[in-house]
Amino acid sequence: MSAELNIIVCIKQVPETTEVEFDEETGRLKREGIAAIINPFDEYAIETGLQIKEKYGGKVKVLTMGPPAADQALRDSIAMGAEEAYLATDRVFAGADTWATSYTLAKIINNIGKFDLIICGLKTTDGDTGQTGPEMAETLGVPCICYVSEILSIENGVIKVKRSLDNGVELLEASLPILITVGKDIAQPRLATLRGRIAARKAVINQITNKELGLDIKTIGLDGSFTRVIKIFTPPSTAGGEILQGTPEELAESIFQKLKEKKVI
Amino acid sequence: MSEKSVTITDACIGCGECTKACPFGSITVVDGLAVVSDDCRVCGVCVDACPVDAIKIKEFEISTLSDFKGVLVYAEQHEGKIHPVVYELLGKGRELADQLGEELYTVLIGNNIGKQGDQLISRGADRVYIYEDSSLSSFRDDPYTQILAECVQECRPSILLIGATGLGRALGPRVAARLKTGLTADCTGLEIDPETNLLLQTRPAYGGNIMATIITPNSRPQMATVRYKVMNEAKIDEKRNGVIINRSIPKSLQDRVKVLGFEPIKEEINITDADIIVAGGKGLNDANGFKLLEELAKEIGAAVGASRPTVDEGWITYRHQVGLSGKTVRPKLYIACGISGVVQHLAGMKTSDIIISINKDKEAPICSVSTITAIGDLYEVIPRLIEKIKTHKKNQ
Ligand SMILES: Cc1cc2nc3c(=O)[nH]c(=O)nc-3n(C[C@H](O)[C@H](O)[C@H](O)COP(=O)(O)OP(=O)(O)OC[C@H]3O[C@@H](n4cnc5c(N)ncnc54)[C@H](O)[C@@H]3O)c2cc1C
Ligand SMILES: Nc1ncnc2c1ncn2[C@@H]1O[C@H](COP(=O)(O)O)[C@@H](O)[C@H]1O
Numbered sequence: 001m002s003a004e005l006n007i008i009v010c011i012k013q014v015p016e017t018t019e020v021e022f023d024e025e026t027g028r029l030k031r032e033g034i035a036a037i038i039n040p041f042d043e044y045a046i047e048t049g050l051q052i053k054e055k056y057g058g059k060v061k062v063l064t065m066g067p068p069a070a071d072q073a074l075r076d077s078i079a080m081g082a083e084e085a086y087l088a089t090d091r092v093f094a095g096a097d098t099w100a101t102s103y104t105l106a107k108i109i110n111n112i113g114k115f116d117l118i119i120c121g122l123k124t125t126d127g128d129t130g131q132t133g134p135e136m137a138e139t140l141g142v143p144c145i146c147y148v149s150e151i152l153s154i155e156n157g158v159i160k161v162k163r164s165l166d167n168g169v170e171l172l173e174a175s176l177p178i179l180i181t182v183g184k185d186i187a188q189p190r191l192a193t194l195r196g197r198i199a200a201r202k203a204v205i206n207q208i209t210n211k212e213l214g215l216d217i218k219t220i221g222l223d224g225s226f227t228r229v230i231k232i233f234t235p236p237s238t239a240g241g242e243i244l245q246g247t248p249e250e251l252a253e254s255i256f257q258k259l260k261e262k263k264v265i
Numbered sequence: 266m267s268e269k270s271v272t273i274t275d276a277c278i279g280c281g282e283c284t285k286a287c288p289f290g291s292i293t294v295v296d297g298l299a300v301v302s303d304d305c306r307v308c309g310v311c312v313d314a315c316p317v318d319a320i321k322i323k324e325f326e327i328s329t330l331s332d333f334k335g336v337l338v339y340a341e342q343h344e345g346k347i348h349p350v351v352y353e354l355l356g357k358g359r360e361l362a363d364q365l366g367e368e369l370y371t372v373l374i375g376n377n378i379g380k381q382g383d384q385l386i387s388r389g390a391d392r393v394y395i396y397e398d399s400s401l402s403s404f405r406d407d408p409y410t411q412i413l414a415e416c417v418q419e420c421r422p423s424i425l426l427i428g429a430t431g432l433g434r435a436l437g438p439r440v441a442a443r444l445k446t447g448l449t450a451d452c453t454g455l456e457i458d459p460e461t462n463l464l465l466q467t468r469p470a471y472g473g474n475i476m477a478t479i480i481t482p483n484s485r486p487q488m489a490t491v492r493y494k495v496m497n498e499a500k501i502d503e504k505r506n507g508v509i510i511n512r513s514i515p516k517s518l519q520d521r522v523k524v525l526g527f528e529p530i531k532e533e534i535n536i537t538d539a540d541i542i543v544a545g546g547k548g549l550n551d552a553n554g555f556k557l558l559e560e561l562a563k564e565i566g567a568a569v570g571a572s573r574p575t576v577d578e579g580w581i582t583y584r585h586q587v588g589l590s591g592k593t594v595r596p597k598l599y600i601a602c603g604i605s606g607v608v609q610h611l612a613g614m615k616t617s618d619i620i621i622s623i624n625k626d627k628e629a630p631i632c633s634v635s636t637i638t639a640i641g642d643l644y645e646v647i648p649r650l651i652e653k654i655k656t657h658k659k660n661q
Contacts, residue, residue: 097447128589144406145522166537167529242636245640253653255646262597
């Protein structure tokens with residue numbers, strides 16, 4: 001590999017719990033007062049970026065679009081070993097669906113400069129769509145490989161990976177630049193080191209607003225979104241069933257009868 | 266969907282930067298000026314590459330939303346075999362189309378698939394588009410995205426449904442971004458709003474703690490990926506009539522990712538397809554517990570699932586994880602052994618038809634979603650259960 005790899009990892013800050021409240025009026029979720037963490041899958045994305053950098057040389061930049069508080073997610077990534085961080089925060093970005101999010105992120109990435117590899121998490125625990133990555137790839141005009149489970153090699157501008165599909169594992173090859181999404185089978189995310197934590201505290205986070213980007217506000221945020229949430233409701237709760245108590249023999253017999261009744265055996 | 270075109274203005278200096286940048290090889294420099302060919306997919310990469318701002322993308326709505334009619338179902342196939350989620354989409358799609366008074370279309374992309382056309386008609390399709398070519402034998406995002414997007418441009422459906430399988434959830438967003446339209450992921454409910462005729466797309470969010478209904482008011486098609494095993498399969502009617510339309514594939518097919526190989530998993534049943542799942546949690550205490558569960562699973566033809574902590578401990582691989590950060594499953598029967606049923610786990614399995622759980626603790630949250638819960642030690646109950654099943658099988 002001649003040049004150093006430019007790696008961009010896209011991360012999102014998500015509520016720590018999935019028991020969240022929503023604003024019936026706007027159909028948006030209330031994030032206030034709930035502790036926030038890096039989306040679990042995105043930690044795997046960061047780890048992947050760091051391992052690639054360590055093996056092939058390069059730089060890991062982390063990018064997030066979110067409220068000012070998402071600064072913490074970026075600092076946590078720096079503590080893990082990322083070198084540069086970008087926080088896109090602006091009122092006009094708010095309320096974006098996956099299309100508007102991916103469009104904004106793609107424009108920011110073009111602004112940051114040349115890249116070889118973009119790494120996204122498989123999906124977020126809040127939005128839970130897994131769409132942002134592939135939509136961004138399309139907007140950027142680069143190929144995309146979802147569900148990468150192993151990076152086999154990156155040589156002479158060509159990346160070889162394995163990806164896990166429902167029915168097996170596929171071996172793929174493509175030229176850089178490319179966008180990949182990674183699952184949990186790729187690597188175990190490292191913990192922050194003390195040195196990393198100190199670096200994180202001192203790090204300068206690059207702030208991006210729409211002033212720098214100059215995007216048409218009809219294409220971003222809620223206005224740029226093609227989808228609209230019109231109703232949010234709590235799913236009807238399932239009533240608890242029967243509780244069986246007794247000796248192991250009796251319990252086994254009851255389950256056995258149930259299996260017979262349901263024609264499982 | 267909106268129609269777009271790329272124009273080169275007088276500012277062009279013929280430097281050729283756009284030629285280098287174009288991922289489709291559609292720009293050439295002729296007599297010192299850039300020229301765009303029909304292969305252009307209007308991706309916009311050239312606009313950013315141009316040093317003198319000479320390339321403009323013009324965008325214009327070529328039609329009103331009401332010009333888009335009908336429901337199009339993407340017929341996912343593997344090695345010529347239709348994925349069963351397609352029959353569910355045709356079942357739902359037929360319902361939606363009838364309600365709108367419109368037609369149901371389906372599109373099949375691949376190799377050696379032609380004979381499947383009649384089958385799709387018998388499952389409710391009025392029109393089947395077939396794109397068959399030896400170069401399409403294995404799924405690749407690039408060519409499949411390109412062809413599906415072209416099919417939409419020809420067929421102009423108001424609704425496009427794709428199964429929320431692994432491949433479907435990779436393909437859907439690529440197509441949506443290319444067509445510039447909304448996409449709702451992993452829907453579990455689809456309805457037509459009788460007043461507006463808009464598609465009401467309902468999906469779980471936040472690990473199933475919240476359901477959201479989403480519309481795509483101002484762009485077409487209204488796209489959704491739809492969860493497998495939620496909708497009812499279309500019934501077969503051999504007497505149905507329909508039209509099969511064979512289309513040739515685009516001249517220059519974009520294809521940037523090469524498939525070098527595939528290792529299928531044979532020995533085990535995949536949890537997302539399984540009708541029965543035996544799942545284990547932290548209550549198994551160690552990796553050996555899964556041996557016991559595998560034995561039970563083998564007896565009843567089940568797949569083995571797992572809670573997150575067991576995967577984190579390395580007792581079983583991630584492929585088996587059920588829940589918010591694992592797989593969502595909806596089997597006919599889910600047997601939860603030593604799983605407490607914390608929300609993130611329930612998010613992945615609580616819509617199973619029947620849930621049987623075995624747990625020491627009768628206060629465990631899993632009890633509240635289970636059809637029956639046996640309160641006891643799984644190591645005492647399961648071996649006895651396996652014995653009973655074996656004896657029963659022998660006596661049959
Ligand atoms: C962002 C996020 C995402 C997550 N995603 C997932 C996910 O995808 N999937 C997932 O599963 N979890 C997920 N979790 C973790 C989840 O919160 C729980 O920690 C986890 O589901 C608990 O697993 P468990 O039931 O196996 O373990 P425990 O909660 O420890 O429960 C063990 C149960 O076994 C019972 N038991 C013990 N011994 C026996 C015995 N001998 N016989 C019978 N019963 C016994 C106990 O009574 C107890 O109920 C996630 C958490 C977060 C924060
Ligand atoms: N606001 C955001 N900022 C940066 N990256 C994001 C954002 N939203 C989503 N992503 C990336 O896209 C992936 C999939 O997100 P989602 O489509 O929400 O499931 C995440 O794992 C991130 O890598």
